[in-house]
Amino acid sequence: MKKIIFTLLLAIFFGSLPMLHASEAIASLSLQLKGIDTPVIIEKLNAADGISLKISGNSDNLLFDSGIIGSENKLFVVADQATGLGTFDFDGDGNVEILASAFYGPKASALYVYRFDPASKKFSPVRFLNSSDPELSTDFMTSDLRQEDGQDMVVKADGSIVALGLIYPAKPDETPVQGLYTWKFSNGEFKLIDKKAVTAD
Amino acid sequence: MRQFKRFSVLMLIAAAMLTTGCDATKILDVITKVAEGVQKAIPAIKEVVNTVQQVTQGDNTATPAPNTPATETPAKNDAAVVVTNPGDEEEVGNNPTTPTSTGTSTATDTTGNDSEAALANYRGGRLAPAEFGRLFGPAAQEASRRSGVPASIILAQAALETGWGSSSIGNAKNLFGIKGTGPAGSVTVPTQEYRNGRMVTENASFRKYNTWQESIEDHSRLLQNSRYANAMRNRDNPDQFARELQRAGYATDPEYASKLISIMKSNNFYRFN
Numbered sequence: 001m002k003k004i005i006f007t008l009l010l011a012i013f014f015g016s017l018p019m020l021h022a023s024e025a026i027a028s029l030s031l032q033l034k035g036i037d038t039p040v041i042i043e044k045l046n047a048a049d050g051i052s053l054k055i056s057g058n059s060d061n062l063l064f065d066s067g068i069i070g071s072e073n074k075l076f077v078v079a080d081q082a083t084g085l086g087t088f089d090f091d092g093d094g095n096v097e098i099l100a101s102a103f104y105g106p107k108a109s110a111l112y113v114y115r116f117d118p119a120s121k122k123f124s125p126v127r128f129l130n131s132s133d134p135e136l137s138t139d140f141m142t143s144d145l146r147q148e149d150g151q152d153m154v155v156k157a158d159g160s161i162v163a164l165g166l167i168y169p170a171k172p173d174e175t176p177v178q179g180l181y182t183w184k185f186s187n188g189e190f191k192l193i194d195k196k197a198v199t200a201d
Numbered sequence: 202m203r204q205f206k207r208f209s210v211l212m213l214i215a216a217a218m219l220t221t222g223c224d225a226t227k228i229l230d231v232i233t234k235v236a237e238g239v240q241k242a243i244p245a246i247k248e249v250v251n252t253v254q255q256v257t258q259g260d261n262t263a264t265p266a267p268n269t270p271a272t273e274t275p276a277k278n279d280a281a282v283v284v285t286n287p288g289d290e291e292e293v294g295n296n297p298t299t300p301t302s303t304g305t306s307t308a309t310d311t312t313g314n315d316s317e318a319a320l321a322n323y324r325g326g327r328l329a330p331a332e333f334g335r336l337f338g339p340a341a342q343e344a345s346r347r348s349g350v351p352a353s354i355i356l357a358q359a360a361l362e363t364g365w366g367s368s369s370i371g372n373a374k375n376l377f378g379i380k381g382t383g384p385a386g387s388v389t390v391p392t393q394e395y396r397n398g399r400m401v402t403e404n405a406s407f408r409k410y411n412t413w414q415e416s417i418e419d420h421s422r423l424l425q426n427s428r429y430a431n432a433m434r435n436r437d438n439p440d441q442f443a444r445e446l447q448r449a450g451y452a453t454d455p456e457y458a459s460k461l462i463s464i465m466k467s468n469n470f471y472r473f474n
Contacts, residue, residue, distance in 0.1 A: 050427075071426065106379050106423040110450050130455045135444075142450040146380060151395045164395045165453020166378075168361050168460050171467075175364035176378075178393050178400070181453055192455060198400045199393065 023047035026073055027085035033095050035118025044085045044100055046073060051102040053085075053114070055123055064123035066112065069140070070102020074109045075150030079157075082150035090126075090159050090185040091115070097126065101153060103146060110140035111153045111161065113190070127189040141183055141190065160184045160193070167197055316340075320413050325374075327367035330468045333360055337376075338473045340414045345474070348421035351439040353470035354446075355417055357461045360468075369416075373409040376416045379423070383408030384415055439465055439474060 027044040038058040045052050051073055053066035078086040078099060087096035095116050103109040113126040125139035143152040143163040152164040160182050167179035182194040316339040323336060334356060341352035341359075359376040363369050369376055373388040381387065387406040394403045410416040424432070432445035440462050447458035454460070465471060 068427065070428070104426060104428045104450070106377060106420060106451075108450050108452065130447075132455060133459070136447050136455070136458060138448060138450055140450060142453045144451070144453045147394055151397070154395075163453055168452070168454050168457060169364075170456075170460065170463075172361045172364050172460075172464060175368040176362065176454075179453075180395070198395075 023052075026051075027083070029085060029087070031087065031096065031098075033116050033118075034093075035095070035116065035121060042085065042098055044073070050104075051100075053098075053100045053112070055098070055114075063121075064114070066100070066114070066125075069100065069112055070104040070110060072103040072105075074101040074103040074146075074153075075148070076101040076111050076153035076155065077150045078155040086155070088155050088159070091188075098123070099155065101150075107146060108142050108144040109146055109153065110138075110142055111163070112140045113161075126185070128183060129189050129191050131192065137189075145178060161190065167195065323366075323413065325366060325369045325372070328365050330360070330365060333365050334468060334470060334473070337413070337417070340417050342473055343414070344417045344421045347418070348425065349433055349436045350421045350424050351436055351442055352473035353439045353465045354442050354461065355421065356468075356470045356473060357443075357464040358420070359417070360464055361460055370407045373407050374413050374416050375407050375410060376413065377420045379408045379420065380405060381408050382406065383410050383419065385409040385411045439471060 023045040024047075025043045026046045029042050030039045031042065032039045036057060040063060041056050043054050043056075045054060050068035051070045052068050053064070054062060055064040057063050073084050075082040075084055076086070076099065077083075078088055084101060086099045088099060089096045090113065091097070095118070097116075098114040099111060100114070101109060101111045114123045115126050116123050128138050128141050130136040130138070141153065141161055141163050143165050145152055145164045145166060147164065154162045156162060161184075163181045163183070165179060165181055166176040168176045177197045179195060179197045181192060183190040184193045316336075320336055320340060328336065337356055337359060338352065341355040344350065344355060345352040360366075362377050370378065370390055371388050373383070374385075375383070375388070386409045388409045389404045389406050391402050392405040393400045394405070396403075408416075408419070410419065428449050429446065429451070432442050432449060435441040435445055443458040443461040443465075446452075446461075447455075451457065
């Protein structure tokens with residue numbers, strides 16, 4: 001009996017190992033960036049351990065690996081289109097930034113903005129500044145009111161990004177309310193420029 | 202047994218090398234993931250073993266021993282829950298139960314039963330902060346023992362999310378506003394969603410739980426996500442735990458961590474840790 005259980009456990013173990021590294025591309029795009037001679041390929045991958053982003057150049061050389069950015073694919077809106085992977089030129093330098101989103105729970109999703117630096121030829125996430133406590137600044141924007149259609153994280157034509165999220169009261173004598181948080185790119189990072197409670201029309 | 206352990210470790214390393222093409226970083230990654238998986242599974246395995254043991258003991262005992270704690274007898278509701286209106290907060294008795302983590306006396310058991318009964322009888326509605334702590338404190342402590350999430354954090358998050366219990370999504374017993382389907386199904390409630398630049402009222406499904414404890418356990422389980430690993434590394438420092446939640450992107454509100462810390466401080470929820 002012990003041998004059977006042992007064999008079964010081994011079979012499960014070995015059977016599940018390949019799944020740890022199997023991943024599928026759920027979105028991809030090709031970009032020509034200033035500072036790189038050949039187009040780069042951006043792939044949003046879904047694997048057993050989560051969602052990640054990989055950017056590779058000529059001959060499949062890996063230029064950037066985001067690491068795990070969430071557990072489930074998530075949409076956001078850019079140019080009035082819902083997508084999980086997109087671009088927008090926030091800093092107006094002629095090189096678009098790469099946008100990718102993911103859900104990780106319990107309620108929250110993140111939108112990452114990756115910027116290419118032609119001098120160092122490296123990609124890095126753009127920071128979202130927490131002005132009240134800069135140590136709590138993040139490499140992503142958060143929305144804790146998930147909407148499947150992606151409208152909880154919207155990149156507007158003027159370059160601002162709006163997140164739907166809860167506004168918690170200073171003291172919990174009241175319940176949290178839904179609000180819109182607006183971020184704007186400035187001096188290499190996103191700053192929160194507006195936060196307002198919203199109600200249905 | 203020792204040989205079996207050695208064999209398992211060797212097999213693990215061999216398998217990791219095979220699946221990663223002998224890349225040292227990837228091998229470590231695979232081993233870490235498997236180890237994490239085993240670590241996460243240990244509480245569940247223990248629970249199953251305990252359950253099996255209890256069942257086995259129950260089968261062997263035809264009649265319960267006289268001094269067996271009457272866990273299946275419905276506890277009397279001595280600890281009635283006082284649901285307050287927003288203006289009545291100061292009128293509610295301030296009688297927090299000092300938590301006991303290791304007590305085994307009959308008196309402690311009775312208090313535990315009373316706490317559970319009180320929580321079972323609570324139907325939602327705004328509570329005075331002291332009452333909130335007294336009611337949810339033991340359940341938060343139990344969840345904390347299993348998950349490592351500080352009890353003070355659980356209480357502060359539940360208080361902030363629900364406005365001291367005033368909004369737990371109908372009868373869903375959902376203390377953390379988590380969408381989806383829970384152990385008791387889901388509750389569909391009108392909520393506001395953002396559509397083409399304006400807010401509209403639409404229906405959304407939220408997780409429904411059989412008990413308040415289930416809601417707390419589910420939330421603590423969801424925080425085991427690797428996203429919150431830094432928070433979990435600070436389980437002995439609730440204030441830092443709150444900051445790491447914020448840093449990991451638990452909430453949109455940039456003031457979320459400071460609001461949690463403020464609640465923990467002003468109500469001394471640390472005493473539940």
